[in-house]
Amino acid sequence: MNQEPLSLTLGPLLFNWPAAAMLDFYRSIAQASGIDRVYLGEVVCGKRAPLLEAAQVEAADILERSGKQVVWSTPSLPITRRERASAQDLIRTGGLIELNDISGLPGIQAGASFVAGPFLNIYNEAAAAELVRLGCRRLCPNVELSLQAIAAIHAACPELELELFSFGRLPLALSGRCHHAHLHRLQRDGCQFVCERDPDGLAVETLEGDGFLALNGVMTMSQGVQVLDVSVDDLRTAGIGALRLSPHSGDMAGVVAAYRRFADGAIDAAGLLAELPPSCLPGPPVSGYLAGAAGMRAAGRA
Amino acid sequence: MLRSAIEAGADSVYCGLRDETNARNFPGLNFSAAELADSVAFAHQRAAKVLVAVNTFARAGATDAWRRAVDTAVAAGADALIAADLAVLAYARDQHPGLRLHLSVQAAANSADAIAFYAANYGVRRVVLPRVLSAQEVAALVGEAPVEVEAFVFGGLCVMAEGRCALSSYATGRSPNLSGVCSPPEAVSFDRSGGALTPRLAGLAIDRFEAGETTGYPTLCKGRFSTAQGEGYLFEEPVSLNAMGLLKALRAAGVRAVKIEGRQRGKAYVARVAAAFRGAIDALERGEETAPFEKLLTDLAEGGRETAGAYRKVWR
Numbered sequence: 001m002n003q004e005p006l007s008l009t010l011g012p013l014l015f016n017w018p019a020a021a022m023l024d025f026y027r028s029i030a031q032a033s034g035i036d037r038v039y040l041g042e043v044v045c046g047k048r049a050p051l052l053e054a055a056q057v058e059a060a061d062i063l064e065r066s067g068k069q070v071v072w073s074t075p076s077l078p079i080t081r082r083e084r085a086s087a088q089d090l091i092r093t094g095g096l097i098e099l100n101d102i103s104g105l106p107g108i109q110a111g112a113s114f115v116a117g118p119f120l121n122i123y124n125e126a127a128a129a130e131l132v133r134l135g136c137r138r139l140c141p142n143v144e145l146s147l148q149a150i151a152a153i154h155a156a157c158p159e160l161e162l163e164l165f166s167f168g169r170l171p172l173a174l175s176g177r178c179h180h181a182h183l184h185r186l187q188r189d190g191c192q193f194v195c196e197r198d199p200d201g202l203a204v205e206t207l208e209g210d211g212f213l214a215l216n217g218v219m220t221m222s223q224g225v226q227v228l229d230v231s232v233d234d235l236r237t238a239g240i241g242a243l244r245l246s247p248h249s250g251d252m253a254g255v256v257a258a259y260r261r262f263a264d265g266a267i268d269a270a271g272l273l274a275e276l277p278p279s280c281l282p283g284p285p286v287s288g289y290l291a292g293a294a295g296m297r298a299a300g301r302a
Numbered sequence: 303m304l305r306s307a308i309e310a311g312a313d314s315v316y317c318g319l320r321d322e323t324n325a326r327n328f329p330g331l332n333f334s335a336a337e338l339a340d341s342v343a344f345a346h347q348r349a350a351k352v353l354v355a356v357n358t359f360a361r362a363g364a365t366d367a368w369r370r371a372v373d374t375a376v377a378a379g380a381d382a383l384i385a386a387d388l389a390v391l392a393y394a395r396d397q398h399p400g401l402r403l404h405l406s407v408q409a410a411a412n413s414a415d416a417i418a419f420y421a422a423n424y425g426v427r428r429v430v431l432p433r434v435l436s437a438q439e440v441a442a443l444v445g446e447a448p449v450e451v452e453a454f455v456f457g458g459l460c461v462m463a464e465g466r467c468a469l470s471s472y473a474t475g476r477s478p479n480l481s482g483v484c485s486p487p488e489a490v491s492f493d494r495s496g497g498a499l500t501p502r503l504a505g506l507a508i509d510r511f512e513a514g515e516t517t518g519y520p521t522l523c524k525g526r527f528s529t530a531q532g533e534g535y536l537f538e539e540p541v542s543l544n545a546m547g548l549l550k551a552l553r554a555a556g557v558r559a560v561k562i563e564g565r566q567r568g569k570a571y572v573a574r575v576a577a578a579f580r581g582a583i584d585a586l587e588r589g590e591e592t593a594p595f596e597k598l599l600t601d602l603a604e605g606g607r608e609t610a611g612a613y614r615k616v617w618r
């Protein structure tokens with residue numbers, strides 16, 4: 001079992017924040033001592049990318065100057081020529097990248113390594129072994145996977161680093177259509193970037209008022225916020241070496257601090273839940289997937 | 303059902319084994335190993351082909367069941383295997399090098415780059431396209447793809463990219479990728495109060511039908527929900543895909559096969575849809591129009607309404 005402390009990473013920003021807000025956010029993350037690695041790049045919608053590119057490059061510069069490792073994350077559903085080219089451009093920079101769609105694989109040179117993101121359909125140890133053969137060194141497992149499934153992957157591929165999606169609204173579905181724009185009676189092609197109005201996604205409830213989902217452009221997310229309600233020992237047994245926190249508006253530095261204390265053994269899962277700043281919880285804490293249950297099952301019930 | 307489709311003129315029929323290895327793991331559907339072998343024999347006598355779907359993602363720690371399913375398909379004489387999981391594709395490539403491989407829509411290969419990866423690494427010979435692409439995008443993709451292309455033309459319509467949706471497991475713990483089902487029947491219940499009918503999934507109200515409204519199977523993404531913008535269909539109104547009007551364009555684009563969703567349907571439905579498309583395709587071959595065949599199927603659509611889906615870019 002790996003005895004180094006669990007590291008904390010910041011996943012790619014999934015929401016559409018204005019460039020200035022995004023830069024402010026990454027400036028604060030650059031000062032946060034608990035984070036070792038930050039993923040950048042627009043993974044949700046190719047339409048957003050050109051508007052944010054300059055700010056993302058500046059953010060990378062700020063983060064690297066303060067000693068954080070930056071990994072570029074590729075689009076999760078590249079269809080248009082521009083979206084496809086964006087992944088290939090990132091691959092050609094030669095730095096470590098995270099692939100979120102299988103279409104990026106042909107661009108990986110023999111001998112080069114990459115990170116497999118949570119949008120890839122790697123559900124078992126044999127599929128993980130295929131990626132390892134192709135150069136995958138780290139996997140952020142698909143959010144549907146249970147800790148038990150992740151442990152099976154670890155047992156068969158012990159050299160593969162595992163980074164668990166540990167905080168944030170869960171990315172659940174991708175579509176070629178933009179349901180966020182559609183809700184505002186707009187087409188995707190003329191969407192006016194309405195997703196920018198909802199910095200943590202647009203809440204969706206059932207007709208009876210139960211919180212359920214959140215729209216984020218072409219991505220549908222959970223309204224519930226994934227949190228960990230397992231022990232650090234359980235995480236280590238499953239081979240997990242890093243915890244990925246997904247950016248939200250609110251006191252993200254507070255989230256980082258709470259997860260750092262949890263990872264260091266200063267607090268347990270109940271303590272973690274208690275210390276998470278409410279401003280960073282746009283929905284109820286959930287964790288069912290890790291136990292192999294419905295993803296929306298409330299955290300702390302196991 | 304397989305026999306009805308072949309008798310009505312289908313060139314190939316796709317099917318699955320009766321377990322979680324295929325993406326239509328619903329009670330009462332699919333084949334045992336013996337039934338599959340009989341069906342292949344029936345199809346081959348009539349010069350038709352059987353394509354076996356082992357197109358879910360193998361469960362971690364239990365991948366043997368998926369390997370056995372591949373072996374069963376081969377032993378039954380399947381003409382091709384439809385798969386999505388890298389684990390299944392790698393096993394088929396290594397253990398059954400003669401087996402023809404088709405890439406399932408569940409693999410979500412949206413671009414020529416993705417298709418090229420599967421062709422180069424696993425020898426995939428045909429790709430089934432996701433239903434998120436427009437006709438123009440299909441044409442561009444056929445031009446670039448190194449393998450045959452098959453497109454869905456009739457049946458239910460996923461509003462999400464296939465293979466990239468976990469809405470069902472978020473509510474119920476089971477999903478297409480995890481267990482071959484979406485909105486699984488054991489999680490479905492109905493409440494009737496006043497004149498209204500409320501379908502529930504894992505207890506969550508996913509729609510509400512007033513008296514007289516047409517109801518269908520309560521699939522999560524086809525329901526009505528509430529947001530700051532009001533109440534209504536969140537993703538799409540319940541309509542069915544009917545791309546018969548685009549057959550000519552798909553054919554001109556180089557699409558090699560068109561697929562009709564037949565599982566979870568009755569024999570009469572399958573026979574009618576297969577016969578209508580057989581007629582339309584034969585008409586095209588003779589240089590005639592498909593229009594007379596288009597009207598044959600409108601009453602079969604979900605909620606009585608149909609669409610050409612993403613093929614005609616309406617609100618992308």
